[in-house]
Amino acid sequence: EVQLVESGGGLVQPGRSLRLSCAASGFTFDDYAMSWVRQPPGKGLEWVSSISWSSGTIGYADSVKGRFTISRDNAMKSLFLQMNSLRAEDTALYYCGKGYIDDWYLDLWGRGTLVTVSS
Amino acid sequence: QSALTQPRSVSGSPGQSVTISCTGTSSDVGGYNYVSWYQQHPGKAPKLMIYDVTKRPSGVPDRFSGSKSGNTASLTISGLQAEDEADYYCCSYAGYYTQVFGGGTKLTVL
Numbered sequence: 001e002v003q004l005v006e007s008g009g010g011l012v013q014p015g016r017s018l019r020l021s022c023a024a025s026g027f028t029f030d031d032y033a034m035s036w037v038r039q040p041p042g043k044g045l046e047w048v049s050s051i052s053w054s055s056g057t058i059g060y061a062d063s064v065k066g067r068f069t070i071s072r073d074n075a076m077k078s079l080f081l082q083m084n085s086l087r088a089e090d091t092a093l094y095y096c097g098k099g100y101i102d103d104w105y106l107d108l109w110g111r112g113t114l115v116t117v118s119s
Numbered sequence: 120q121s122a123l124t125q126p127r128s129v130s131g132s133p134g135q136s137v138t139i140s141c142t143g144t145s146s147d148v149g150g151y152n153y154v155s156w157y158q159q160h161p162g163k164a165p166k167l168m169i170y171d172v173t174k175r176p177s178g179v180p181d182r183f184s185g186s187k188s189g190n191t192a193s194l195t196i197s198g199l200q201a202e203d204e205a206d207y208y209c210c211s212y213a214g215y216y217t218q219v220f221g222g223g224t225k226l227t228v229l
Contacts (some may be wrong), residue, residue, distance in 0.1 A: 044223035059216030103216045109164035
């Protein structure tokens with residue numbers, strides 16, 4: 001089955017770290033760019049970060065630059081998001097997405113993993 | 120990376136057409152033909168409906184169409200159906216391997 005499954009979310013205190021994972025199956029993972037997109041409860045979508053198939057090109061939203069690091073392991077068919085210095089405004093459902101045609105279109109999404117930053 | 124501007128809500132009756140606008144700047148919408156639209160039903164993951172401003176992925180009905188003029192992109196849904204009721208988000212490439220979403224528009228089918 002073609003799917004993405006996110007994990008690693010949870011409740012974390014401000015200033016702490018969390019690492020999200022996204023496991024891919026059913027497609028040739030290393031053929032595609034991957035992205036993270038987040039959605040605060042009851043609010044809209046926000047692009048977080050993207051990584052090319054080879055990890056050679058990476059982009060970040062200004063809101064997370066310097067705090068979050070995207071990476072991938074093509075052998076393990078997995079995408080990661082290391083989140084440091086977490087803030088209350090990082091509270092959101094984090095989706096991973098598979099690139100389509102061009103790296104920035106997402107034609108396959110996971111169900112998301114919820115990150116709550118609170119003391 | 121400021122969010123693209125969309126109307127908060129639009130509505131239409133079954134069979135009618137609605138258009139959702141998405142306004143950015145010359146650094147995103149106006150600078151690239153890399154605009155996409157996503158549909159999101161409550162509690163579900165987003166679904167890609169339009170890419171490259173006007174193209175539809177396989178399986179998306181041709182009732183959905185996209186266009187762009189200057190810094191504003193638009194999504195038009197013709198022949199509205201009850202199942203089209205959802206939130207719609209535009210998204211644009213913004214250079215240097217970044218992209219930006221719009222704030223989202225809630226479509227109500229009356």
